[in-house]
Amino acid sequence: MRRFDSVIAELNKLNKLNKLNKLNKLNKLNKLNKLNKLNKLNKLNKLNKLDKLDKLDKLDKLDKLDKLDKLDKLDKRFEKIIFCSL
Structure with a gap:
C-alpha cells in the first residue's frame, strides 16, 4: 500500500510540474x-x-510655390509699370 501511495505522490508531483x-x-x-x-x-x-x-514637407513646398507665384506676379507688375512709364 505504501508503494502505491508513493507512486500516486510521484504522479501528483509530475502533474504539478507539467502544469508549471x-x-x-x-x-x-x-x-x-x-x-x-x-x-x-x-x-x-x-x-x-x-x-x-x-x-x-509637402506643405512647405506648397508654401514656397505660393511665394514664388507671388514674386512672379510682382515681377510682371513691375515690368508693366516700367514698360508703361517708358
Whole structure:
C-alpha cells in the first residue's frame, strides 16, 4: 500500500510540474505577444511620424510655390509699370 501511495505522490508531483511548465510557456507566449504588439505599435508610430513629416514637407513646398507665384506676379507688375512709364 505504501508503494502505491508513493507512486500516486510521484504522479501528483509530475502533474504539478507539467502544469508549471504549461504556465511558464503561457507566460512566455504572453510576453512575446505583448512584445510583438509593442513592436507593431512602435512601427505604426514611426510610420505616422513619417507621414506627418512628409505632409509637412509637402506643405512647405506648397508654401514656397505660393511665394514664388507671388514674386512672379510682382515681377510682371513691375515690368508693366516700367514698360508703361517708358
